[in-house]
Amino acid sequence: MPPFLHIDTLLLVYLMAAVLMLLVLVGGAWQAQGRYGLWFWTGAFAAVVLAQSARDLLVFLGSPLPLHTIGHIGGVLSSGLVLLGVRAFLGLRLYWVPICVAMAVMSLVSLAVVSAGQPLGVSLSLSLYGAGLLRALTLWPLLRALKAGPSFPLSLMASDQMLSMLAHWGRACMVMPGAVDSANQTEQANALWLLAFIALLLTQGFALLLLVNERLQQKILALVEIDPLTGLLNRRGLDQRLLGLHQRAATSERPLQLAAAMLDLDHFKQINDRHGHAVGDQVLVELGRRLRNHVRPNDLAVRLGGEEFVVLWFDVGNDSAVGMAERLRQSLEQAPFETDAGPMRVSASVGVASQGAAGEPLEALLKRADAAMYEAKRAGRHRVVSA
Ligand SMILES: Nc1nc2c(ncn2[C@@H]2O[C@H](COP(=O)(O)OP(=O)(O)OP(=O)(O)O)[C@@H](O)[C@H]2O)c(=O)[nH]1
Structure with a gap:
């Protein structure tokens, strides 16, 4: 041995x-x-x-x-x-x-x-x-x-x-x-x-x-990809998820088809100005919670920045997306948001766009949803407009 x-x-x-x-x-x-x-x-x-x-x-x-x-x-x-x-x-x-x-x-x-x-x-x-x-x-x-x-x-x-x-x-x-x-x-x-x-x-x-x-x-990844205030994905997290999904879609028969609902709170500045930034933050936290509860596990709810949020649905046609966006908007308006300054009624303007032709870049989809959201603001706020 x-x-x-x-x-x-x-x-x-x-x-x-x-x-x-x-x-x-x-x-x-x-x-x-x-x-x-x-x-x-x-x-x-x-x-x-x-x-x-x-x-x-x-x-x-x-x-x-x-x-x-x-x-x-x-x-x-x-x-x-x-x-x-x-x-x-x-x-x-x-x-x-x-x-x-x-x-x-x-x-x-x-x-x-x-x-x-x-x-x-x-x-x-x-x-x-x-x-x-x-x-x-x-x-x-x-x-x-x-x-x-x-x-x-x-x-x-x-x-x-x-x-x-x-x-x-x-x-x-x-x-x-x-x-x-x-x-x-x-x-x-x-x-x-x-x-x-x-x-x-x-x-x-x-x-x-x-x-x-x-x-x-x-x-570390979670810190980089998650918005610390609301716990939702941030823009970087969204890009990473979509990159993975696109890679998976490239190897499968079915192309990825997305619908986006761009959501912006109405007159949010007034909440900040009247009650302070901390109360504004509480509204954003509650909004994050409601969005998380609203979307299914496979969908994505993202805070793009400030009081601008986007919900992405997969394999959903334009009509269904508009219906879902309307239900989401109403769910925000129905129950007041609890804050340190008391219950607060909040409304949102929503712009919906869906990928008509598969393969439309996300940037273009979000741009159309954004334009529709501004259309909703111009038309008097608290409504859904489809691109
Ligand atoms: N509390 C808080 N406020 C934020 C945050 N990020 C952005 N804001 C505020 O969000 C407000 C956005 O204001 P505007 O873009 O004028 O929009 P608005 O008052 O909601 O009006 P409309 O969108 O036109 O209905 C600004 O006062 C920002 O300071 C945040 O993380 N916390």
Whole structure:
């Protein structure tokens, strides 16, 4: 066997890999103020490092056999903390009481069997079965999150947890005394198992870093593409969505057909002048909320700037668009807007245009809708005009 495959060398590599990940995570968790469940992840790597070092020290000091199970307990704690870390990262309920109870029971069983005179292999096997179970529980929410949309870091983490689960259970079968023939217990086989666990540990750490990176990128994109006051898409967000939709439409049989309703509040300046900018902002926030509630998930509601909004409907003809715009306009006028200056009646002028010929540039469509909206203003406001 090559010298680098010696168990002692590999154990050291395993420890060093865990220390490396721990250091990266302590820094990351500190900087992120514990967001994304990073303290749980830090705990998971710390459990590996502490348990492994403590075990080596106890063996060196010749301490009683039951205490050597600390290494097995470390594996269970690490898997439990990874489970909590994944749940915290995904924003799920932690269920930390049942998870902690499960970890405690598994640790006690691991300790008790050796105290009762059973060989260390039994304790190791049982703790590996337990840790594998915790990995299976970790895999479940990851797979559910993947169903919502593809993500390379999530896939990597899910694959790592699945392989980790299988590795824990596979190893548990191998180390149970008498369960398999002794050929599986050679130093070479042990070294290969250890190599697999090192690879899984490193993959887990890197998958986590990629996950956090992806989450931060999503946050930055949201800041750039979402209007902070109303929570609606801004112009840049609209362009990005349409770019994606056009790319998808280019590969499908059906061309993208849009209808736009350009909406501008009437005499909004008076609200600002009479009641102040803060009340004006409250009106805009409420308008954003109503637009969001009004459009279907596939349609887009956008704040283009100031008090100018646009709603985009997909695969809707001009007549339907005019009808929908009229219902939208009436829904704004029907119920007063609640503000700090009391309930306020608000009306809007709306211009509607639809892409007669497929492929009309968005800019041209919005221009026609805008012209129709100004026509509505000229005709006396609070009405819908079709381009
Ligand atoms: N409170 C608040 N006001 C804004 C915001 N953005 C633009 N405004 C105001 O919106 C008002 C727009 O006024 P005008 O373009 O004259 O339009 P209007 O008073 O609604 O009159 P018509 O559109 O002709 O009916 C200006 O007073 C802007 O200061 C914002 O984010 N918050």
